[in-house]
Amino acid sequence: MSKRRRKFTSEQKFQIVIEAIKGERQISEIAAQYQVHPNQISNWKKQFLEKGATVFNTKADDSKKILEETQEDLFKKIGQQQYEIEWLKKT
Known part of the structure; x- marks a missing residue:
């Protein structure tokens, strides 16, 4: 054991x-x-x-960086989707 x-x-x-x-x-x-x-x-x-x-505090710093990167990616996706929705509304 x-x-x-x-x-x-x-x-x-x-x-x-x-x-x-x-x-x-x-x-x-x-x-x-x-x-x-x-x-x-x-x-x-x-x-x-x-x-x-x-x-x-090494893990806390790493997880904070990961969360910030994920947040940036999500904001980009939301922005792209909003653009596509506006474009589809116009057509």
């Missing part, structure tokens, strides 16, 4: 990293609470300090 990988949202990662940065508790204690390996928390903390909060 293999374990399934757990996926953490950007908000969860951010919360864990903030707790680690505060330094009120040791990383091993935080890791035990969230059931994450201490090295993973250290990696997230390093990424956060290098790149800021946007490091965990």
Whole structure:
């Protein structure tokens, strides 16, 4: 039996990293609470300090781009259909 990988949202990662940065508790204690390996928390903390909060939001940016492209395509189709309807009304 293999374990399934757990996926953490950007908000969860951010919360864990903030707790680690505060330094009120040791990383091993935080890791035990969230059931994450201490090295993973250290990696997230390093990424956060290098790149800021946007490091965990890659999927949100990708989905936003996809939605914008889809919206543009739909507006083009609507415009074309309106043009065709007006042309058919004239004939």
